[in-house]
Amino acid sequence: MAQDGVQYCDSQKDFILPSYSKKVPKRMASLLEMKEIFRNADAVCFDVDSTVIREEGIDELAKFCGVGDAVAEMTRRAMGGTVTFKAALTARLGLIRPSYEQVQKLISDHPPQLTPGIRELVNRLHQRGVQVFLVSGGFQSIVEHVALQLNIPTANVFANRLKFYFNGEYAGFDETQPTAESGGKGKVITHLKEQFHFKNVVMIGDGATDMEACPPADCFIGFGGNVIRKQVKEKAKWYITHFDELLKELEER
Numbered sequence: 001m002a003q004d005g006v007q008y009c010d011s012q013k014d015f016i017l018p019s020y021s022k023k024v025p026k027r028m029a030s031l032l033e034m035k036e037i038f039r040n041a042d043a044v045c046f047d048v049d050s051t052v053i054r055e056e057g058i059d060e061l062a063k064f065c066g067v068g069d070a071v072a073e074m075t076r077r078a079m080g081g082t083v084t085f086k087a088a089l090t091a092r093l094g095l096i097r098p099s100y101e102q103v104q105k106l107i108s109d110h111p112p113q114l115t116p117g118i119r120e121l122v123n124r125l126h127q128r129g130v131q132v133f134l135v136s137g138g139f140q141s142i143v144e145h146v147a148l149q150l151n152i153p154t155a156n157v158f159a160n161r162l163k164f165y166f167n168g169e170y171a172g173f174d175e176t177q178p179t180a181e182s183g184g185k186g187k188v189i190t191h192l193k194e195q196f197h198f199k200n201v202v203m204i205g206d207g208a209t210d211m212e213a214c215p216p217a218d219c220f221i222g223f224g225g226n227v228i229r230k231q232v233k234e235k236a237k238w239y240i241t242h243f244d245e246l247l248k249e250l251e252e253r
Contacts, residue, residue, distance in 0.1 A: 037219040042198040047205030048136035050226045053112040057138040064106045067095050086181040100168040117243030122150045158188045185213040
């Protein structure tokens, strides 16, 4: 589909972001209550980079395009919460300027590596009838590749779209997507709650943008199996380093 000379190369569902009303803050759940929420979850939302997969997709793309070191430092600042996500994304992509061909070649030559235990955890959640979503600040084409490996419908993927000109050159990214900015993951979760009437939604991830999605998520589980973000480890009430820990929680019921 083309518009104004720009080619959109990733598919993405359209939805209306929910309006927000002031609500009385909930009392923070205890660890035992959080575990009960997880065991009774209607939906589990996973971050992707450094959570579902071992690497940061944008860092891998940067290395592939020859600007790895500079972009990796920007990623560390973004995930630590010291700069806004959209500002960091704009700056990093401005350095990388990936072409359509480079993105496709990265996926084919260096496919994302799943984190140990994630396939088993997603399978178990599916067996229990839990909806699994991938909510990522990464790129739609890469995240959809991960979703296919985990038998997650592409309709359950919320990520950013790169834009390319007709000759394949980089033309920016779709800044209207909620995942393109800080707080965007929370907007996606609110949308999911309103659309599907979920009662218990869990967010799992390694970064500050994941932690800030709770609320509206009912429970946040920090993940440090690939990289430890100091701010998240210090503030998350429930912090794990291997997905086997969550599998054991499900088996206890």
